[in-house]
Amino acid sequence: MRKILFNNNSRIARLVFKKMLTILDHPQRQKINNPHRILQAAVLQTGQKVLEIGCGSGFFTMHVAPMIGDQGILTSIDIHPAAVAETKKKVSRLGLKNVTVMQADAENTRLDSSQFDVILLLGVIPAPVISIKRLIIEMHRLLIDNGKLVIWTAVPLWRKMSITKSKLFKFIKTENNVHIYSKV
Numbered sequence: 001m002r003k004i005l006f007n008n009n010s011r012i013a014r015l016v017f018k019k020m021l022t023i024l025d026h027p028q029r030q031k032i033n034n035p036h037r038i039l040q041a042a043v044l045q046t047g048q049k050v051l052e053i054g055c056g057s058g059f060f061t062m063h064v065a066p067m068i069g070d071q072g073i074l075t076s077i078d079i080h081p082a083a084v085a086e087t088k089k090k091v092s093r094l095g096l097k098n099v100t101v102m103q104a105d106a107e108n109t110r111l112d113s114s115q116f117d118v119i120l121l122l123g124v125i126p127a128p129v130i131s132i133k134r135l136i137i138e139m140h141r142l143l144i145d146n147g148k149l150v151i152w153t154a155v156p157l158w159r160k161m162s163i164t165k166s167k168l169f170k171f172i173k174t175e176n177n178v179h180i181y182s183k184v
Contacts, residue, residue: 002066033154035063038122041178042150047071051142052123053106054078058087064120065096075111076133077104113141121151127160132162140168140183148172149181 039060044050046069054063055076065074076091076099078084084103091099095135104110107130125132139149149169151160160179163169169181 031124033059033146035060038178039063039067039151041152041175042120043118043148043180044068049073049115050075051109051116051119052076052140053119053121054083055087055101056083056123058090058101059159060120060122061087061099061101062090062094062096065091065094065099068098070098072098074099075116076101077107077109079103079104079105091098107131107138109138109142111142114144116142116147117144117147118150121149123152123154125151125153133166136163136166136168140166143183145183147183149183151179151181152177153179 008077015103044064044067046067048068050064050072051067052061052064052074055078058076061074061076065072067072074096076087078087078101081103084101088101091101106124119142120136121139124130125135143149154177158176161171163179163181164171168184170184172180172182174180
């Protein structure tokens with residue numbers, strides 16, 4: 001299932017993402033999933049190095065980049081090539097110089113270890129195509145010591161303590177349905 005949905009040459013993958021894109025970029029989403037309110041609860045600061053997992057259409061990317069400023073670095077990844085292409089277009093159109101967008105699998109990014117201050121998982125979990133266990137291990141590997149994992153989900157019954165079961169992260173707080181963890 002995972003290979004079919006995220007295969008660049010798959011007709012099904014292109015159709016699924018095209019449908020998703022209409023939802024992700026719908027004007028009502030700004031009201032329902034207000035990015036300013038969600039990101040206000042995140043631990044973002046000027047100059048941080050941030051990894052955004054599952055950038056999708058770039059909905060949050062455009063708001064994160066100015067929050068970390070010109071001295072900050074935002075790396076936005078998505079497994080779907082169409083998502084990467086869409087976000088790259090928006091980044092270019094807005095002239096965001098502190099953003100790199102690339103295709104990568106969140107469970108195995110192939111990025112260097114211990115390089116990010118903050119990792120954002122905004123609207124990504126729970127997703128049936130992601131293994132939380134593998135995802136947590138990869139996020140732990142990528143974060144600096146005491147780095148922050150920030151998770152926002154619209155799923156009301158998602159269990160925020162599922163992240164701490166691994167003993168790799170410590171729960172800090174929840175604000176605006178944004179759950180913040182620290183790397184142990």
